[in-house]
Amino acid sequence: MLARRGITSCTRLLNASRSLSTFQSKDVIVTKAGHPKIKPKLDELVFGKYFSDHMLVCDYKDSEWDHPRILPFQNFSVSPAWTSLHYGIQCFEGMKAYKTSDGDVRLFRPDLNIQRMQRTANMLTLPEFDGDQFLALLKNLLKLDASWVPDSNAASLYIRPTYVSTDPIIGVRPPSEARLFVITGPVGPYYEQKGTDLFKAVKLMADPAYVRAWEGGIGAFKAGGNYAPTLKVQQIAASRGCQQVLWLYGDDLQMTEAGTMNFFVYWTNEQGERELITAPLDSGLILPGVTRQSVLDLTREWGEFKVTERMVTMPEFLRAIESDRVIEVFGCGTACMIAPIDSMLFENKDIAIPTMTSGAVLSQRLFTTLSDIQVGKTEHPWSVSIYS
Numbered sequence: 529m530l531a532r533r534g535i536t537s538c539t540r541l542l543n544a545s546r547s548l549s550t551f552q553s554k555d556v557i558v559t560k561a562g563h564p565k566i567k568p569k570l571d572e573l574v575f576g577k578y579f580s581d582h583m584l585v586c587d588y589k590d591s592e593w594d595h596p597r598i599l600p601f602q603n604f605s606v607s608p609a610w611t612s613l614h615y616g617i618q619c620f621e622g623m624k625a626y627k628t629s630d631g632d633v634r635l636f637r638p639d640l641n642i643q644r645m646q647r648t649a650n651m652l653t654l655p656e657f658d659g660d661q662f663l664a665l666l667k668n669l670l671k672l673d674a675s676w677v678p679d680s681n682a683a684s685l686y687i688r689p690t691y692v693s694t695d696p697i698i699g700v701r702p703p704s705e706a707r708l709f710v711i712t713g714p715v716g717p718y719y720e721q722k723g724t725d726l727f728k729a730v731k732l733m734a735d736p737a738y739v740r741a742w743e744g745g746i747g748a749f750k751a752g753g754n755y756a757p758t759l760k761v762q763q764i765a766a767s768r769g770c771q772q773v774l775w776l777y778g779d780d781l782q783m784t785e786a787g788t789m790n791f792f793v794y795w796t797n798e799q800g801e802r803e804l805i806t807a808p809l810d811s812g813l814i815l816p817g818v819t820r821q822s823v824l825d826l827t828r829e830w831g832e833f834k835v836t837e838r839m840v841t842m843p844e845f846l847r848a849i850e851s852d853r854v855i856e857v858f859g860c861g862t863a864c865m866i867a868p869i870d871s872m873l874f875e876n877k878d879i880a881i882p883t884m885t886s887g888a889v890l891s892q893r894l895f896t897t898l899s900d901i902q903v904g905k906t907e908h909p910w911s912v913s914i915y916s
Contacts, residue, residue: 550592551657553664558672561600570680573716575863580676580685584669584710587694588655591704596665598672601711607696615700616753617693619648622862625670625685625712625914627677628904633670633685635912636902638663640818641689648749649691653702662689662708667914669710674914678714681903686715686863718863729870729884730859732786733765734774734842740785741813742777747784748812755788762787770873772859777813781842784813789859789867790820793840794833794890796853802833804890805840819860822910823894842874849879856883858891866895 561581568578583601587594612618621641626634642659650656666687670677677685689710693703738761741747746754758773765773772787784807785791797803804827807814827835848854857869868883868891883891900906 548656548658551586551596551661552593553596553661553668556596556598556665556668558598558668559600560672565601567676568714570678570683570716573678573683573714575715575718576686576713578715579711579713580673582669582672583712584665586657586665586708588706588708589704593655593657598665598669604707607694609696609698610693611695611697611699611701611703612692614698615693616751617652617654617703619645619652619654619691619749619751621645621687621689621750623687623689624715624862624902625677625687626902626904627679627684630904632904633674633677633914634902634904635666635670635914636898637818637822637910638666638912640821644750644816644818645689645691648751651746651749652693652751654691654693654706655703657708666710669712670914673712676712676714681899683714683716684902685712687712718867729868729888730771731769732772732774732869732872733768733770734776734783734872734874735764736776736781738764738773738775739777740773740775743812745812748809748815750815754815758787768873774872776842782813782839783807783842783845784839785815786859786867786869789861789864790814790817792823792858792860793845793848793854794856794858795848796855797834798853802855803836804833805836805838807839808837811839817861819862819865819898822898823860826894826897846874846879849881852882854881855886856888856890857881858883858888858894860894865898866891 564581579601581601582598584596584598586596621644623638623641624636626636628634642662646659687710689708691708692706694705694707695703740758741754761773774786774791775784776782777784783791790806792804792806794804806820809816824835859867859869868888870881870883872879872881901908901911904911
């Protein structure tokens with residue numbers, strides 16, 4: 529029995545090594561679109577509605593990767609038995625490309641997105657792929673569709689890498705066939721804005737009856753199965769006049785995430801110190817957001833106030849509200865970047881948060897700093913040219 533297990537383990541290692549060696553950007557086959565689409569006007573952009581001319585497709589079968597393909601954007605022919613459709617063996621990422629004033633196209637910390645996708649894929653037992661080769665393929669795709677990147681600080685090209693199992697079989701088991709693909713499309717602000725207001729505050733519903741993630745679960749991974757169960761709760765929040773859900777956890781009502789965003793509180797703590805605080809990653813409840821990490825890195829570099837990763841409970845937060853110690857609250861993520869929060873609904877009571885009345889100084893500063901890095905106004909190693 530032990531010998532058989534050893535053989536199985538060695539076979540898996542050999543297959544993993546073989547799969548990585550066959551995932552090569554130099555093997556890409558490019559088929560250009562014969563009839564480019566008409567691009568939408570900037571004021572017509574709706575998040576996630578429009579798609580650019582091409583897509584990247586990488587298929588895995590028989591323990592190796594086929595040649596990557598860049599194709600005209602098109603529908604897939606899908607077996608109704610694909611295991612991703614039945615058992616949720618799929619994950620995705622959210623990235624953006626930005627146009628600079630000199631016409632360059634930049635990605636923002638793409639290495640972190642790719643590493644997160646690799647971790648999620650590993651958790652779902654999807655085949656391994658080489659991160660550097662994937663980035664090279666992504667750059668090739670973006671070079672071909674560079675004209676789709678909006679020439680505007682208020683818009684960008686959204687990038688959606690997706691990874692699904694494609695085994696055409698009914699049965700719960702690790703996949704032996706898979707498809708890694710990327711689609712892109714121009715987007716405006718994630719939240720609906722009025723006029724030229726790109727920094728509109730949102731209201732959260734906080735209700736401990738609903739839980740997004742739990743210890744020992746998969747809340748720290750960007751798997752599709754984390755998102756479908758939140759849709760009904762989002763509808764309930766909207767019916768109560770809220771834009772998003774503040775996800776609470778445990779008997780002590782830990783404040784974990786806001787909708788699909790990481791959650792930050794900027795306050796004066798009980799020791800009289802200015803402090804920026806967000807939930808830690810060690811609980812397994814929190815998605816390791818790229819914008820979250822960037823906020824932490826920037827504010828620690830500034831060194832102007834204490835920056836802490838620990839859980840804040842709802843009772844602790846309410847005490848801070850009552851004693852006027854809360855300064856700002858905001859969510860962050862790739863889609864919205866920085867979203868100020870000015871109120872929440874808890875136990876049928878509206879709780880006013882002074883984010884906007886205090887000027888949202890930190891939120892605005894973070895938004896501007898990150899935006900300037902993304903569009904190349906501020907040179908920074910986080911901003912990566914697709915031509916490099």
